[in-house]
Amino acid sequence: xxxxxxxxxxxxxxxxxxxxxxxxxxxxxxxxxxxxxxxxxxxxxxxxxxxxxxxxxxxxxxxxxxxxxxxxxxxxxxxxxxxxxxxxxxxxxxxxxxxxxxxxxxxxxxxxxxxxxxxxxxxxxxxxxxxxxxxxxxxxxxxxxx
Amino acid sequence: xxxxxxxxxxxxxxxxxxxxxxxxxxxxxxxxxxxxxxxxxxxxxxxxxxxxxxxxxxxxxxxxxxxxxxxxxxxxxxxxxxxxxxxxxxxxxxxxxxxxxxxxxxxxxxxxxxxxxxxxxxxxxxxxxxxxxxxxxxxxxxxxxxxxxxxxxxxxxxxxxxxxxxxxxx
Amino acid sequence: xxxxxxxxxxxxxxxxxxxxxxxxxxxxxxxxxxxxxxxxxxxxxxxxxxxxxxxxxxxxxxxxxxxxxxxxxxxxxxxxxxxxxxxxxxxxxxxxxxxxxxxxxxxxxxxxxxxxxxxxxxxxxxxxxxxxxxxxxxxxxxxxxxxxxxxxxxxxxxxxxxxxxxxxxxxxxxxxxxxxxxxxxxxx
Numbered sequence: 251x252x253x254x255x256x257x258x259x260x261x262x263x264x265x266x267x268x269x270x271x272x273x274x275x276x277x278x279x280x281x282x283x284x285x286x287x288x289x290x291x292x293x294x295x296x297x298x299x300x301x302x303x304x305x306x307x308x309x310x311x312x313x314x315x316x317x318x319x320x321x322x323x324x325x326x327x328x329x330x331x332x333x334x335x336x337x338x339x340x341x342x343x344x345x346x347x348x349x350x351x352x353x354x355x356x357x358x359x360x361x362x363x364x365x366x367x368x369x370x371x372x373x374x375x376x377x378x379x380x381x382x383x384x385x386x387x388x389x390x391x392x393x394x395x396x
Numbered sequence: 397x398x399x400x401x402x403x404x405x406x407x408x409x410x411x412x413x414x415x416x417x418x419x420x421x422x423x424x425x426x427x428x429x430x431x432x433x434x435x436x437x438x439x440x441x442x443x444x445x446x447x448x449x450x451x452x453x454x455x456x457x458x459x460x461x462x463x464x465x466x467x468x469x470x471x472x473x474x475x476x477x478x479x480x481x482x483x484x485x486x487x488x489x490x491x492x493x494x495x496x497x498x499x500x501x502x503x504x505x506x507x508x509x510x511x512x513x514x515x516x517x518x519x520x521x522x523x524x525x526x527x528x529x530x531x532x533x534x535x536x537x538x539x540x541x542x543x544x545x546x547x548x549x550x551x552x553x554x555x556x557x558x559x560x561x562x563x564x565x566x
Numbered sequence: 567x568x569x570x571x572x573x574x575x576x577x578x579x580x581x582x583x584x585x586x587x588x589x590x591x592x593x594x595x596x597x598x599x600x601x602x603x604x605x606x607x608x609x610x611x612x613x614x615x616x617x618x619x620x621x622x623x624x625x626x627x628x629x630x631x632x633x634x635x636x637x638x639x640x641x642x643x644x645x646x647x648x649x650x651x652x653x654x655x656x657x658x659x660x661x662x663x664x665x666x667x668x669x670x671x672x673x674x675x676x677x678x679x680x681x682x683x684x685x686x687x688x689x690x691x692x693x694x695x696x697x698x699x700x701x702x703x704x705x706x707x708x709x710x711x712x713x714x715x716x717x718x719x720x721x722x723x724x725x726x727x728x729x730x731x732x733x734x735x736x737x738x739x740x741x742x743x744x745x746x747x748x749x750x751x752x753x754x
Contacts, residue, residue, distance in 0.1 A: 409731070409734060410731070413709060413734070444710075444738060444742060445710050447687065447745065448603070448691060448695070448706065448711065451602075451691070452599050452711050455598075455602050455608060456595060456598060459608070461598075461615075464616055465587065468590065468623075469583065471620040472586075472620055475620065475624065
């Protein structure tokens with residue numbers, strides 16, 4: 251019995267010394283939003299981002315073009331088409347203490363136009379925006395759940 | 397029961413809701429072909445039901461309930477927190493050890509573990525806000541700006557149209 | 567109530583979340599239908615569904631089995647949806663189909679006039695349902711959306727069948743008047 255307890259404790263010490271770089275399945279939500287100054291409205295589906303969009307940008311209209319949830323397995327890229335000729339590729343590269351590390355590439359006609367790595371925790375949103383789309387611009391809203 | 401319009405119209409809603417008796421149903425069905433008013437009333441009830449029901453059916457057909465169960469679990473978790481004493485007690489479950497007289501080495505080992513682990517815990521305080529959300533960002537096509545609004549828990553990566561001859565890496 | 571359901575409820579009363587998940591799997595669509603019938607918006611209906619099952623888990627100890635479980639759950643769903651709707655009345659979201667609204671050019675849209683007509687009808691139906699007294703609203707939703715019998719509605723609402731019929735009659739009458747431009751068919 252004593253040996254069992256001792257072994258158990260030794261294993262605990264070992265794990266407490268190692269960095270906790272475990273990988274888990276991460277659900278990531280990608281919303282493609284068109285922001286413009288044509289009209290005055292916000293899509294009801296963007297209600298949870300209403301305050302943030304209003305405080306960060308001066309656009310008067312936000313329209314949801316696409317809403318996708320992707321489940322990311324470690325080191326397996328997942329790709330979502332966002333709008334004409336554009337796509338976003340997300341890969342989970344790490345998971346540490348309730349934070350998912352995601353590599354995000356935005357591609358246009360097969361070429362990378364943005365390559366970034368972000369740390370997402372539940373409740374945090376990353377907005378990637380700026381490229382023109384029609385009368386406004388496109389904003390991608392990324393959030394994660396795990 | 398008299399087969400007149402006024403008595404039939406009282407049965408119409410029960411008939412429409414399929415709650416009429418067999419006798420009432422046959423009375424109504426005999427009456428409808430010969431009474432435009434009652435027929436129109438029935439049509440109106442159908443239109444009303446369609447206006448109320450169809451959008452609900454449509455919404456449910458397309459609904460995938462994303463993350464709903466996960467949010468319910470989280471809501472339950474946030475609403476119910478056992479005291480730390482209860483958590484530690486259930487995790488340790490000390491009573492069998494006490495009976496078996498091995499608690500002395502177990503306690504000693506726990507103290508050693510705490511002494512070894514505490515410098516590590518204090519060294520690396522977990523904090524969601526301390527490390528930057530964006531580890532790196534690069535673009536050959538756009539100028540890039542990163543803005544972190546800590547209070548709003550939002551990070552913005554904004555891409556500006558490239559000036560000629562420039563490329564950006566950060 | 568069958569044995570399986572009784573077993574799930576008993577486990578849930580003892581704090582078993584797996585049992586709650588099975589109940590969720592069985593009933594979440596019905597709860598969504600009731601919620602959507604009241605709030606008439608997807609995001610709000612999903613919020614209500616979450617709230618209902620969280621509340622169910624906390625309150626299920628109070629369920630003594632004297633009535634059918636679904637009537638208990640439906641009552642909880644209806645009350646939660648109505649409360650949610652009441653709180654939301656203070657927050658207004660604009661419809662996207664305003665004059666000069668932007669139409670995306672990448673093939674995602676439907677015909678603008680069709681969208682406008684559908685949204686107008688949806689808004690008007692939601693507004694009209696909101697004008698009804700709570701009891702009439704609940705009765706109509708149970709009948710028109712969930713297709714409960716008068717007996718089942720009387721169980722869910724704790725009233726007589728005569729009261730159910732009366733609420734249906736007056737609720738439909740009021741809706742007819744409020745929506746007379748939207749629905750076809752003559753008066754009666």
